[in-house]
Amino acid sequence: MTATALSAEGITRRGRRGETVLRVLRRPTAALAAIVVFLILAGAIAAPLIAPYPPSQFDYTHLFASPSWAHPFGTDELGRDLVTRVLYGGRTSLEMAALATLIAMVFGSIWGFAAAFKKGWIGEVLMRIADLTLGMPVILLGLVLVAAFGSSIFSLVVILGILFSPATARLARSALLSELESDYYLAATSVGASPWRIVFEQLLPNTMPVLLARGSIVAADAIFIEASLSFLGLGVQPPKASWGTLLHVGYADLYSSYWYPLFPGLIIVIAVLALNTLGDNLQRALDPSRR
Numbered sequence: 001m002t003a004t005a006l007s008a009e010g011i012t013r014r015g016r017r018g019e020t021v022l023r024v025l026r027r028p029t030a031a032l033a034a035i036v037v038f039l040i041l042a043g044a045i046a047a048p049l050i051a052p053y054p055p056s057q058f059d060y061t062h063l064f065a066s067p068s069w070a071h072p073f074g075t076d077e078l079g080r081d082l083v084t085r086v087l088y089g090g091r092t093s094l095e096m097a098a099l100a101t102l103i104a105m106v107f108g109s110i111w112g113f114a115a116a117f118k119k120g121w122i123g124e125v126l127m128r129i130a131d132l133t134l135g136m137p138v139i140l141l142g143l144v145l146v147a148a149f150g151s152s153i154f155s156l157v158v159i160l161g162i163l164f165s166p167a168t169a170r171l172a173r174s175a176l177l178s179e180l181e182s183d184y185y186l187a188a189t190s191v192g193a194s195p196w197r198i199v200f201e202q203l204l205p206n207t208m209p210v211l212l213a214r215g216s217i218v219a220a221d222a223i224f225i226e227a228s229l230s231f232l233g234l235g236v237q238p239p240k241a242s243w244g245t246l247l248h249v250g251y252a253d254l255y256s257s258y259w260y261p262l263f264p265g266l267i268i269v270i271a272v273l274a275l276n277t278l279g280d281n282l283q284r285a286l287d288p289s290r291r
Contacts, residue, residue, distance in 0.1 A: 030281035036274040040267075044090035051084040064257040073263045077253055085246060086264055092242040093271075096157050097222040102220050103161025105211060108168025113199070115169065120170040127173065128167040138163050142225055146234045156235060160225060164218045171214050175207040213282035220275035227268050243268050 010030035043050065059065075059079030067074045115126040133141070145159045183204060223243070229235035230244025231251070238245070243264045250261030 011174065013108060019221065027281050027285075029277055033274040033277035033281070036270060037278065040090065040271050040274070041094065043087055043095050047084075047087035047091055051081075051087050053081040053083055053084045055080070055088045057081070057084075062261070064253065066257070067259055074257060074259045076249070076260060077256075082246075082260065082263060085241060086243070086267060089241045089243050089246050089264065090267065092153075092236060092240060093223055093226060093244070093268075096153065096160065096226055096236075096242070097219045098224075100164070100222040101215050101219045102158035103158065104164035104168050104222075105215050109162065109172045109211060111169035112172025112174075113176055113203075116173045116180065123173075127170070127258045130169050133166040134170070138221070138225060139228055142229060143232075143234065146229060151229070151234050151237060153236060156226060156229070160222045163225065164221060168214055168218065170210075172207065172211065175210040176203060179203050179206055204243040213279045216275050216279035216282065220272045220279070223268065223275070226271050 048174075057080060059075065062071070062075050062079045063077060065071055065075040065079070071081050071083070073086060075081060076085065111126060111130070112252055114128075115123040118126070141165055142159060145162070146156070149155045149159065180203075226242065227244035227247060230242055233246045233248060235248075236242040236245050246264035247261050247268070250257070251263060253260055
């Protein structure tokens, strides 16, 4: 295969990646999920601009106030506006989910790519380690790691990234194995191209759609697991707040204000559902048998 043919094949594959994005966005559920994710991200990022009150403003005359025009989500045990707290809590939850997803995708991709390239006993050992960790409940393993390393935000981000790395490694390995059998890879290796150049210029870009689909699902799982740990009191600690800590505190005061845990819990469900829907639609667009 000539260099011109290789270049043409690379252009064709890049065009297919663009068609994949358009195919995903043409799906009504995917478009709706993308809009929801965008609105949640925009709300969290612009919290200092759109929050109706400062996050530390107390109003002791309106403790556990019910939803009203002044406080659409009501107030908490210190009279703080819950809309404001949900917006700022979303910043913490989404930042942690984004960093955990980045760790899981980078570490998991390196893990999976190494297992795909090393097809002998090294690859088998790497995959058996992944299988061993996949056999453990994620939430249980998270509880053990939090008990061992603490519940600081840094520790939680690293723990969440580690928890989702094995499944990412298995998916990355599967995606890369199919690319290693393609004509452009065989041609590139036959002409003596550098392995690192092949990885960064061809293999990684061509496996990126699969990894992006996985990243969306990892972000949803990270939000859910962080909220679960915070609900149990082992996640984000005061004075920092996340959606999970708001749910935890609101549940403790459920009989004083049933709306307190309602809105953070609803936001968690919507965010997780939207991210999972995006990931599922991207997987369907990539897999012809599921279109």
